[in-house]
Amino acid sequence: MANISGAFRIGKDAELRTTPSGDGVVSLALAFNYGRKGDDGKKPSQWIEASLWGKLAEALEPYLKKGGQIYAVITDPHIVQFEGKNGPGSKLVGRITDIELIGGRSVESAPEPATKPVPKPAPKPSRPINDIDDDVPF
Numbered sequence: 001m002a003n004i005s006g007a008f009r010i011g012k013d014a015e016l017r018t019t020p021s022g023d024g025v026v027s028l029a030l031a032f033n034y035g036r037k038g039d040d041g042k043k044p045s046q047w048i049e050a051s052l053w054g055k056l057a058e059a060l061e062p063y064l065k066k067g068g069q070i071y072a073v074i075t076d077p078h079i080v081q082f083e084g085k086n087g088p089g090s091k092l093v094g095r096i097t098d099i100e101l102i103g104g105r106s107v108e109s110a111p112e113p114a115t116k117p118v119p120k121p122a123p124k125p126s127r128p129i130n131d132i133d134d135d136v137p138f
Contacts (some may be wrong), residue, residue: 004048004094005073007102008032011047014064016057027051028096030072039075044118052073065080069103072096 018024028050050072052060060063064070074094081090106137 001075002077003073003075004077005071005098006032007069008048009103010064010066010068010070012066014052015063016061023053024055024061025053026049026057026064027062028064028128030070030074046092048074048077048092048094050094050096052099056099058095058103065105068101071100071102073098 008030009032011031014026014028016024030048030050031045032048033045036042037043052064073096075097076122077092077094079090081088081094083089
């Protein structure tokens, strides 16, 4: 089975869907550069539509935003033919089996934590200060 692995740029915000059986699934439009730079000084880009399934999809969905970067392993890449608005087309698709967030995001777009951390109380001394012996051994 073929795999594609590497760093990808996310093309649009992820949207979580749920299958009738209750599994979470996120579809991502991912782009990566390949080959040599053209006359315009840019490398060509390849787009791939990849899906992420299960609890990992549900947990990562808030962090998979347009412009973000991920490292992913995409299994079973294949070309799918479809009928679009402008006639027949094709797209490269696959399934993400391993993913890592590698691009930083601004604080503004980060999701709010579910609960705020509760500060730990300061430790109490085991005995009162005035209860210390005057006979210090040094």
